[in-house]
Amino acid sequence: MTQTRLAVDIGGTFTDVVLELADRRLATKKVLTTTRAPEEGVMRGMRELLAEAGVALSTVDVLVHGTTLATNAIIERKGARTALIATEGFRDVLDIAYESRYDQYDIFIEKPVALVPRARRFTVPERVDVEGRVLLALDEAAVATLPARLVAEGIESVAIALLHAYANPDHERRVREILAGAIPGLAITLSSEVCPEVREYERTSTAVANAYVQPLIAGYLGRLDQGLEAAGFRGTVYLMTSGGGLTSLEAAARFPIRLVESGPAGGAILATHVAALAGERKVLSFDMGGTTAKICLIENLRPETSRAFEVDRAARFLKGSGLPLRIPVIEMVEIGAGGGSIATVDAMKRIVVGPGSAGSEPGPACYGRGGERPTVTDADVMLGRIDPERFAGGKMPLDAGKAATALAAHVGRPLGLSDPVAGFGVAEIVDENMANAARVHAVERGRVVAEATLIAFGGAAPLHASRLAEKLGIRRIIVPANAGVGSAIGFLRAPVAYEVVRSRYMRLDALDAAAANALFAALAEEARQVVESGARGQRLDERRTAYMRYVGQGHEIVVPVPVRPLAAGDAGALRTAFEREYQALFQRIIPEGAIEVLSWTLTLSTPNQLPRALAVAARRDGARPIGRRAVFDAAAGSFAEVPVYGRADLAPGQSLAGPALIAEDETTTFVSARFDARIDAAGSIVLERRS
Numbered sequence: 001m002t003q004t005r006l007a008v009d010i011g012g013t014f015t016d017v018v019l020e021l022a023d024r025r026l027a028t029k030k031v032l033t034t035t036r037a038p039e040e041g042v043m044r045g046m047r048e049l050l051a052e053a054g055v056a057l058s059t060v061d062v063l064v065h066g067t068t069l070a071t072n073a074i075i076e077r078k079g080a081r082t083a084l085i086a087t088e089g090f091r092d093v094l095d096i097a098y099e100s101r102y103d104q105y106d107i108f109i110e111k112p113v114a115l116v117p118r119a120r121r122f123t124v125p126e127r128v129d130v131e132g133r134v135l136l137a138l139d140e141a142a143v144a145t146l147p148a149r150l151v152a153e154g155i156e157s158v159a160i161a162l163l164h165a166y167a168n169p170d171h172e173r174r175v176r177e178i179l180a181g182a183i184p185g186l187a188i189t190l191s192s193e194v195c196p197e198v199r200e201y202e203r204t205s206t207a208v209a210n211a212y213v214q215p216l217i218a219g220y221l222g223r224l225d226q227g228l229e230a231a232g233f234r235g236t237v238y239l240m241t242s243g244g245g246l247t248s249l250e251a252a253a254r255f256p257i258r259l260v261e262s263g264p265a266g267g268a269i270l271a272t273h274v275a276a277l278a279g280e281r282k283v284l285s286f287d288m289g290g291t292t293a294k295i296c297l298i299e300n301l302r303p304e305t306s307r308a309f310e311v312d313r314a315a316r317f318l319k320g321s322g323l324p325l326r327i328p329v330i331e332m333v334e335i336g337a338g339g340g341s342i343a344t345v346d347a348m349k350r351i352v353v354g355p356g357s358a359g360s361e362p363g364p365a366c367y368g369r370g371g372e373r374p375t376v377t378d379a380d381v382m383l384g385r386i387d388p389e390r391f392a393g394g395k396m397p398l399d400a401g402k403a404a405t406a407l408a409a410h411v412g413r414p415l416g417l418s419d420p421v422a423g424f425g426v427a428e429i430v431d432e433n434m435a436n437a438a439r440v441h442a443v444e445r446g447r448v449v450a451e452a453t454l455i456a457f458g459g460a461a462p463l464h465a466s467r468l469a470e471k472l473g474i475r476r477i478i479v480p481a482n483a484g485v486g487s488a489i490g491f492l493r494a495p496v497a498y499e500v501v502r503s504r505y506m507r508l509d510a511l512d513a514a515a516a517n518a519l520f521a522a523l524a525e526e527a528r529q530v531v532e533s534g535a536r537g538q539r540l541d542e543r544r545t546a547y548m549r550y551v552g553q554g555h556e557i558v559v560p561v562p563v564r565p566l567a568a569g570d571a572g573a574l575r576t577a578f579e580r581e582y583q584a585l586f587q588r589i590i591p592e593g594a595i596e597v598l599s600w601t602l603t604l605s606t607p608n609q610l611p612r613a614l615a616v617a618a619r620r621d622g623a624r625p626i627g628r629r630a631v632f633d634a635a636a637g638s639f640a641e642v643p644v645y646g647r648a649d650l651a652p653g654q655s656l657a658g659p660a661l662i663a664e665d666e667t668t669t670f671v672s673a674r675f676d677a678r679i680d681a682a683g684s685i686v687l688e689r690r691s
Contacts, residue, residue: 003061009488013290016485017045058232064491066240066262079212080156087163102320132168147182159211161191161204210257217256243328245497270490279613284452288461296332339377339460365406366398378403382423384631393665435471457486466672477687484666496534497605523602551594614681619653
């Protein structure tokens with residue numbers, strides 16, 4: 001079925017809008033993000049793009065949306081005034097956390113600050129055991145005293161996280177009934193709904209984070225929905241989730257914590273489709289925008305996924321230094337390295353880039369909007385990689401003089417460097433930051449990063465991909481068409497999907513097949529309620545997994561479960577599947593070791609159809625440049641003129657030699673002297689490192 005569809009990705013600096021017409025042609029637009037009212041930037045971008053394309057909003061069938069609003073609200077501590085209600089005696093779960101230090105030898109260690117301070121944590125007498133049996137009935141009289149205290153504290157949202165509520169949610173539901181009856185309009189999150197899993201700290205942290213961002217996201221989605229309706233939109237709105245699927249507006253407003261990595265997830269989906277078109281099996285996805293850089297490993301056309309994620313880490317690469325969330329997420333590393341990342345010189349006379357960003361307000365110095373601190377974009381302008389007159393297709397010219405002034409004042413003069421060398425220093429540091437993140441991400445997963453092909457997209461990634469590849473020893477880079485709005489295009493390729501999870505302890509040597517089948521039936525019904533309306537009659541694919549471990553171990557691994565009713569005899573097949581996955585991760589198994597299941601998951605999704613690889617013959621007619629520009633050559637210490645090519649003028653099969661620049665409206669690809677470039681059958685730029 002052909003449809004006209006819009007995709008919108010709100011980033012920290014730019015809001016990207018993509019229009020896909022019924023014949024699959026794309027039109028794109030980048031506008032500055034309106035931080036104080038994000039829906040204004042969204043509506044402006046859509047109006048401008050639709051006007052240029054001659055399309056009425058009323059004829060658009062689907063709008064797919066991803067946003068970093070939830071993540072930014074947590075990081076910047078700009079969420080709702082939130083309270084936590086816990087079981088009596090468990091007020092300090094958020095402070096006790098893992099009872100360990102993420103860095104044993106750092107005497108100045110800083111733990112992540114809880115979203116709910118201790119003064120806004122309340123408890124009620126009740127107790128449920130690990131199997132859901134009520135040991136102490138809920139004290140409803142104690143619950144009835146809470147509304148007055150919540151009102152006095154000015155509470156806007158409440159998280160309810162009672163002990164073992166994943167096994168029996170009745171007490172949490174009753175607390176909600178009492179609070180909702182006393183305080184109409186109060187936002188309430190139940191841990192048994194947002195994260196019905198074992199591990200008290202992670203479940204409580206996830207419920208608190210959801211409550212913290214719910215009023216903000218629900219309010220934003222409501223205003224956007226009203227704005228769309230007033231503008232004549234009659235189609236369906238989907239939200240991109242961090243797990244790589246699309247969900248309904250209602251589900252997103254209820255569980256906004258699932259949106260924390262929605263933009264980066266779209267980028268990983270785009271990279272998967274690009275890899276399929278290019279016939280690549282090992283890929284490193286590199287998404288660098290205005291505020292952050294995201295790096296993701298993709299093997300055999302499947303991004304790595306997880307149910308564990310940390311946000312707002314105090315230490316960039318140290319597990320345990322952030323706030324844990326138990327949500328479906330595409331695994332990636334994200335660092336503060338974007339075009340707007342601010343460069344400074346520290347007390348040890350080192351150039352430091354990020355994680356702070358100039359964002360869209362005021363933006364880099366070269367934007368001429370009041371920014372005075374130098375950024376990565378200012379460095380790229382200084383180095384000649386960005387043409388100030390052609391930025392954003394010439395609709396947003398940059399001020400090269402202000403870029404030079406900012407670099408000289410904050411980097412060049414403090415270190416005694418010329419303006420170009422100062423700019424190169426900033427670019428080199430941010431490239432090394434990203435290379436280090438990629439190395440750590442690959443090593444933690446037992447991968448060799450040099451074996452991967454780099455797929456670069458986002459407004460800044462094509463400018464830095466060559467140097468990043470050189471640092472990592474990568475020999476091939478792919479820059480897809482419309483790379484500057486890559487994540488938004490990825491939204492259009494995502495399936496409608498929803499994952500649900502439930503903790504139910506079971507040992508394999510005592511497998512209760514009937515209980516497992518009843519659990520999967522309940523999970524399937526919950527997922528179907530979310531995805532069926534968006535499936536529009538399409539077949540739904542089902543995937544089941546179990547989180548299993550040897551008895552006595554502290555953590556589980558993910559094991560596939562057959563999509564059919566289980567029988568007692570399936571214990572052997574599940575053991576075989578567990579040992580296969582365990583062997584792949586740890587190179588050994590424990591013969592005859594007892595195995596247990598802690599949690600079960602089920603995912604329903606529309607078919608995720610990947611394209612077939614395309615081939616194109618090389619053309620003898622070489623690419624012709626549209627001009628030349630002086631670009632700083634660090635090896636020579638001076639500027640040298642390089643050819644500039646218009647991407648729209650390059651045809652599949654054509655090739656060119658580096659150093660060169662390939663310019664388009666949304667970004668520019670810098671081909672370093674160590675690479676040659678060609679255009680493949682899908683219209684992507686493929687950079688091959690010379691032998």
